[in-house]
Amino acid sequence: MSETSPMPIRERTRRLAQTELTSVAQDLFVAQGYDGTTVDQIAAAAGMSKRTFFRYFPSKDDLVIGKYDLFADRMAEALDDRPADEPIWESLRRVFDITLDYVQDDHQRARNEAMDQIVRRTPQLYARYLEKMERVQQLLIGRVAARLNTADDPTDPRPGAIVGAAFACMQAARHAWFASDRTERFGGYLDDAMSTVSISTAD
Template identity: 45%
Template sequence: MQTELAMLAQDLFAVRGYEQTTIDDLVSAAGISRRTFFRYFTSKEDVMLGKYDAWSQMLAQALGARPVDEPVWESLRRAFDVVVEHFEDETLAERALAIEKIIHDNPALSAGELARISRVQGDLAEIVRMRLGRLAVTDPRPTVIAGAALTCVIAAKDVWITTDRGRSFGRLLDEAMGAIKPV
């Protein structure tokens, strides 16, 4: 129910605009009560940015499933294929573009996006820490590696959103991650 409600909300935000769409509009379109809505989400912002929570789980699973002898940077890139698939899925691409533009143009959503990305970074850093030999929590390298990798995703996404998308999101991500070669 939560995923379906989030997708419905994103469709409404894309058509009507984020500011113009109320929670009452969302519950009416979904055929649910406000109480049911608030069982799944705390606010409109939560609906809009909840994808980062889902992506964090998917990225953690994808990274955890990579071969342990694979270089961490390559494992991160392959784990990001779940993001690539989202942006390159023809049925989701237009919605994704509309949603990303709404977030980009709304200062509160942009700030919320950064906070959620920071949590994703923390989750990925813990997996990187384990993959690098259970480094001490005082070692900054896992956080730096996870942060650099996520910065590559953000850079690829920003180029993808602001251009004619002549290059695929996956190629842009490959180019961004190829620009950094961690030791």
């Protein structure tokens, strides 16, 4: 495994609180609609005061979009935890394992699909969503560049191409799995998609 500094307890506690708030809020959004849900209701459902809520998220919009920051951080940390000598493509495939429950678990999938609709139908949320998804890829691109020893060379197209291809494979697998009878696990579709792409990192 790669050597990384442990996350400070305060930051770990903050992440846990943000994750719990996000989960509680998403259930309320699905049940009541985004506009019909207030910060007061979210805070009450999470068992905290409105003032405490604002310690974790500046606004309701930030709570919705914040899940993409948490997702980005989880993916970056997952890549950091992979062995340094592991092939990059295999590392990215293992990083994508954190997405499996979002697709395969019925409750999480229903909630995520409902949240995706809310984001796409709300212009200010959708604009920020696109920015956050760009951040997800940029975090991984930086780490892939470090693996290739090209972090100081912005003219090297390989890190961006590798990460872009990996995300394209994930999307292709997701579309294929949803079109199927879903009797097979999503991970198998992801394996098939990524195995069709040959990645070379040779100089």
